[in-house]
Amino acid sequence: MRRQRFSRALKRSICIEYMQSGKSRKEIALKYNLPSVNTLASWINSCLSPLEIHEKCASLQPVIIQTDEDMAKKEEPMDVLAMSALIEAQRKQIEKLEKDLKYSRDKVLALNTLIDIAEEHGAKIRKKGGVKQ
DSSP: OOOOOOOHHHHHHHHHHHHHHOOOHHHHHHHTTOSOHHHHHHHHHHHSOHHIIIIIIHHSOOOOOOOHHHHHSOOOOOOHHHHHHHHHHHHHHHHHHHHHHHHHHHHHHHHHHHHHHHHHTTOOOSOOOSOOO
């Protein structure tokens, strides 16, 4: 039996689906008929950067594959109360994220100030640029 080949784009989409769906590697491996769960792990390392995994994949909407039955069903529109509750929840999440971002920026500033003060007193903490000889 010949080994199945996957394009880089398909590998990326499978990795993104795995990251977003919450399914196990085994479930994804079975779904796409991968030889082992380790294949998916190696694809994640080779096709997605850590920054991409953290920022891009976490913020993408989950991949939704609709069947003919799903397409036949018509979604009911959200009522005003549910929509306002959703907006309020998202507003609270944004406020929390902004607060966390401010905290992180303040922490970085404090740590950099601490390093600057330590270096003024002779401690060599930061690496110096340039070629080592």
